[in-house]
Amino acid sequence: MRKAFVYRYHTSYMIAVLTILSAMFGRGIHLVLFFLPLFMSYIFRLSGRVVLRKREGNIIAGIISIVFIPLFFSKDVFVMALYYLLGLLTLKLFVSFERKDYDHVTLLGFLAFSLSTVFLYSIWYMLLFLVFGTLIAFYLFLRIVPDYIEITGKSLNYIFGTFAIIMVFSLMLFFLLPRNPYMLFGMNVTQASGDFGELEVGGLAKDALSSRVLLRVKPPDKQNNFIYVRSRVFVSFDGAKWSSLENWETGVRSRVIISENPGMRTMRFRFFPAVRFRYVPLTEYPVLLLWEKGRFAFNRNLMEVRIEKRPVKMDYTVFSTPLPNIPLTVKMLPEYLEVPESVNRYLRNIINSISFSRDTLGSIIDFLRKNYKYGRFVPEMDTIPSIVEFLLYKKKGECTEFATAFVLLARMLGYRTRLVVGFLTKEFNPVGGYFIVREKDAHAWAEVFEKGKWVRYDPTPSGLFHVNLIAKIREYYDYVQYLWFTRVVEYSYRDQMHVALKIMPYYWKLRTVRAGKLAGYIIVALLLLSMIIYRLYAMLFISFHKKALRHFFRYMKKNGFVRNRGETLMEFAIRSGDKRAEEFVKEYYEVKYGGKSPEGLKRILKSF
Amino acid sequence: MKLKNLLNRPFDRVKITPLGRFFSVFTLFFGIATINSGNNLLYMILAYLLILLFASGILSTVNILFLHVQATGQEAIYKKRTGNIILKVSKGKIPGFFLYFCTDTGCAFLPVLTSRVALIKVPYKGKKRGIQTISDITVYSLFPFGFAKRWRNIRIDAKVIVFPAIDRDVNDEYVFRRYLQGEESSSKRGFDGEFRGLRRYKAGESLYHIHWKKSFKELNLKEFGTMEQDSLVFQLSQDPSEDDIDNVASMIHQWLKAGKSVGLFAEGRFFVPPSKGSTHEYNLMKRLALL
Structure with missing residues (x-):
């Protein structure tokens, strides 16, 4: 129970840290000031200390609101609103922390991450995207895991492996999603640098x-x-x-x-x-x-x-x-x-x-x-x-x-x-x-x-x-x-069409009979190759008791017995009435779960 | 064979959770904003959100595919009380996660199900005495992201014996209370009651109760009374009503719980000699259930 809870905890914690990173890369150090309390509250929660009482929390919330009012009149109203919400959430974390707060942290973190796309165009965004996407998926997954289930290291590997595959697919989809050459409603861009209406002597190097x-x-x-x-x-x-x-x-x-x-x-x-x-x-x-x-x-x-x-x-x-x-x-x-x-x-x-x-x-x-x-x-x-x-x-x-x-x-x-x-x-x-x-x-x-x-x-x-x-x-x-920048950030409708037009001739070539046949042969050859590789893998890397079990099933099939679905091995052996089969199953379990050497199993196999 | 199963499988039913609904609507709005702004970084997030929805659908479908469920037995299930039926479940090579197996009255949770056989206890509340048929069982899961609850009914045709009710307020106060207060005496001899006197030791008896101080010339044995009560035999009429059976079952349960040996006699059908213990109770209840 504790372990699962700790994982949940770390998810939110990481989301908070990443939001800080995104803010730092994008908008400068002043954002850290808003997230610092979030950081601190997590650390305090980890040490199990309650920092503020409810009344003190309310007073500080009031002060934050007053401080934020002039900031709302700045250029980016939505961004400021988000920071205000984050500030209040931080306070809530100081006062009391409930399980619902994880949802809030995740949601707000995601919103901040989405907003950061407006100004964060560097390659770091990619890294942020990969980590953030994996964490979101992990968080959603943890929501359905009951608290008493412990997630061990090995299963964590599988989980993150699955999420990594999901991320790869999402990157592939990114290039396929249809781009729109038109805009439904526009935005005024206020930011413009390199715009020299006038130039003072000595003014160029200054800026x-x-x-x-x-x-x-x-x-x-x-x-x-x-x-x-x-x-x-x-x-x-x-x-x-x-x-x-x-x-x-x-x-x-x-x-x-x-x-x-x-x-x-x-x-x-x-x-x-x-x-x-x-x-x-x-x-x-x-x-x-x-x-x-x-x-x-x-x-x-x-x-x-x-x-x-x-x-x-x-x-x-x-x-x-x-x-x-x-x-x-x-x-x-x-x-x-x-x-x-x-x-x-x-x-x-x-x-x-x-x-x-x-x-x-x-x-x-x-x-x-x-x-x-x-x-x-x-x-x-x-x-x-x-x-x-x-x-x-x-x-x-x-x-x-x-x-x-x-x-x-x-x-x-x-x-x-x-x-x-x-x-x-x-x-x-x-x-x-x-x-x-x-x-x-x-x-x-x-x-x-x-x-x-x-x-x-x-x-x-x-x-x-x-x-x-x-x-x-x-x-x-x-x-x-x-x-x-050229392949991702500025990837446009034109590029998409360009790629499509490049691919089309190959497609039409493939449609002709010869190329089609060739493609068919290649596919069949690939399938055969994969089967051979699988067989080789099975021969080389599968442990002896598994091979023995296959041999056992083959032997039983010869004698006219097929294992039913849901039937345990022992039930199967008893049903066949063959004493050697029972002996084999006992020995098999000993080898598989008891760590016994497989020599006894070999002996029984020879007798089949 | 498996492909055939896949094609002929019954349709899964899906109910989208509030989280899933929120996520879908959010993705929709996000998509509109992305296509309008043409920001490729937003496109990246949109692609991810869509893939997440897609993966959720695929993984949840695979999660409850190739399930094999078979009823193997049951625990004691009394009328109007919840007991467990035991199911043997297994899956193909692809494992299943966070599966709920439900009857009409309760669910059992299984975190991981592989191709190995797993035994699970699913709660079941018997409404009627006698043999009841559970035609199908519902399997559902929220795996992997909790966006949708996907479920399927699997036919098991399990036959469950529901025992009569044992929670009746039986009018047996006089006998019962006297027994509990220790007012009843017994003439039988044993080793677990009060001290009754001495007698000569016979060969083969335990040395434990020999009174050594009074065994100077010959070995004397301490003799005790016994706690053991007279056994009870309940007799049912030829055509007992449902109420009678419930009453008898309740009494049997109470007496056996109090440590008495109880027997059952149904006119013209069977006679179960008095005995004690949970197995005996199970047998008696089974007899009553099948009347």
């Missing part, structure tokens, strides 16, 4: 320090050790802030297709759904964009792409070529020469100090790299624009400052220039054959309009981007993550 993977870029052929991913283009600058062009919408088309380009290469992008961009990241310049779920707005003049309706999930293919000839004239781009007046005079002084060579833009870059250092820049002076502060006083800055300085200096010299924000990554995963773009890879550079196309100039000192020497294991882990 982008984590090593969270944002996207993976899989180029058809790896040409360089690095890859630039464009995200957002800025044109006008007021001395401290960059902002995009106001008349952005001009020349917007829903879809642009330039076909028959011989130098076409495909860039395939994969997104982490946890992070959503307003602007589609691109490598170099897109020619054709294919995406099924939403629409892209494509500004051909600026070579910029923007999503019109922000989707929940993005998965698109970009066909990109070396820069095409664009019918764009210099006259069309007056705003790319604008320099704010507050900066103008300072820049003129700087230009005077630059020793220009034939390559004007190259000499600006050389000047910047020689006289300025790479490092953290924080604007402190209010009296002058921050870019001037960088150029004249601090002389130390990051990519945004270098790029801004370059853009402004180039504009002073009459070059049509703009600032591009995106990512520069050197992290290539050879296992999966893709570049990994992390949050900390955020970068800014300049683009200059030369001979009808935009050309990239990166003034930031090179070699300062650290190359990640990732361990081989980490590469594999990332590849597993990549597979998880």
Whole structure:
């Protein structure tokens, strides 16, 4: 009785622990605070001590309710409601613990687990799913087991083995369940990162320090050790802030297709759904964009792409070529020469100090790299624009400052220039054959309009981007993550159809006579093989007394006796009236249950 | 042969438990939410919930498949009282778990049933005296997750002898109470009553009761009275009513319980000489049941 109870206990305990884990992975450490009492109450219950009285419990419940009221007005109302319920349940566990509470813990644990799917997309979810699913099944099973039955180690193995098989089948079903290309009712997605409406000087590095993977870029052929991913283009600058062009919408088309380009290469992008961009990241310049779920707005003049309706999930293919000839004239781009007046005079002084060579833009870059250092820049002076502060006083800055300085200096010299924000990554995963773009890879550079196309100039000192020497294991882990995202998390109606269309030809081939016959032969051969294996197993691994029993049955059958259903061996032997048979059964029981050596049994068998 | 059995088996009957109902409805709503949101992680849970339902159906079907039940005997079953009938049950190669074997009046629980024979005692309440037929027995189980109660009736055609009632308030107070209070005396000699006197020892008698102090010249033996009572023989008329039989059975039960030897005589049918003990009682009751 005690043992079964302890198992029940551990189920709930484990569920609580897993809920904590899921919460920790998903929403941060603050959730632990809600589950800590749950933990403690279990520990106290295990030691058999009552922690709170009913009255004290009620008082604390009141306090919790008051504390939770402002929290209810936060973004995730349902999540907060769940935590509130969990908090109250925790209190109940403190005060008194009944068997019904296990049901509550399980149910709430399951709800928390389901909720965690909203924000927990990492591969850890899989582990959590396997453990949680097994525990739920075990809990449901324990509900029908009477308390007085002890569950021993061996039967536990069988139980968990069965549950493991159930889990495997559920994973198989996961791929078969029909996906829906449409949505019945939508949700507004409020979360959006990587959305730079404006960019302050010194602002890029401030926000982008984590090593969270944002996207993976899989180029058809790896040409360089690095890859630039464009995200957002800025044109006008007021001395401290960059902002995009106001008349952005001009020349917007829903879809642009330039076909028959011989130098076409495909860039395939994969997104982490946890992070959503307003602007589609691109490598170099897109020619054709294919995406099924939403629409892209494509500004051909600026070579910029923007999503019109922000989707929940993005998965698109970009066909990109070396820069095409664009019918764009210099006259069309007056705003790319604008320099704010507050900066103008300072820049003129700087230009005077630059020793220009034939390559004007190259000499600006050389000047910047020689006289300025790479490092953290924080604007402190209010009296002058921050870019001037960088150029004249601090002389130390990051990519945004270098790029801004370059853009402004180039504009002073009459070059049509703009600032591009995106990512520069050197992290290539050879296992999966893709570049990994992390949050900390955020970068800014300049683009200059030369001979009808935009050309990239990166003034930031090179070699300062650290190359990640990732361990081989980490590469594999990332590849597993990549597979998880592409094959599981983003598995869609389209993928399902793709697989089905791949399988169909084989199916039709099988339907023809020859293939059908072949399949038949294979099945028969497999059956025969399994029978042979079973026989071999029976010959090699079955103990002697079992073999002897088979021999005994054969002998009795020869004499015309067949054992009835429900008849014990002894009854059978007595019914036959054969004394040797009785002797055999006695000896058989001795060998089977008494641990006697089977020599007596052999002797009797010989006499048959 | 087994396949034939499988195809010809009687249909199982299923009743979904509240938990099962909750689980099904929950899965349905979960499914709608999943298909709407298109979240693959929710799809994963949905697949698991569906497989759990599916596994529940398959496992519970297999659980009560190929059951073989045979009635082998019974314990004493009195009228309007619950006694046990003994069933011999076995199953094919696939074991069964948490099986309940039920008659109309009670159930027996068997945690695990393998191909080995198991004997179980199923409670049965006899309504009428005499030979009763239990045509079928219900086997049910909540295995594996308690979502549904699946049951099946198995034909056993067991014949059970129901003894007459023994809980009658028999008007035997005078004799009975006197006996219990020890007021009755006996002239018989024995070794378990009061001391009565001495007599000479005869060869072959036990040495235990020799009075050694008074055995100087010759061996003397202590003599006692006996507790043993005169035996009773109940006589039934040729055509006894149901009430009479119940009364007699109740009296026999009470007297035998008090340690008296009791016999039974039914006119023109049988005579059972007086004796004691539970086997004797069983025999007498059986005779009365079959009258």
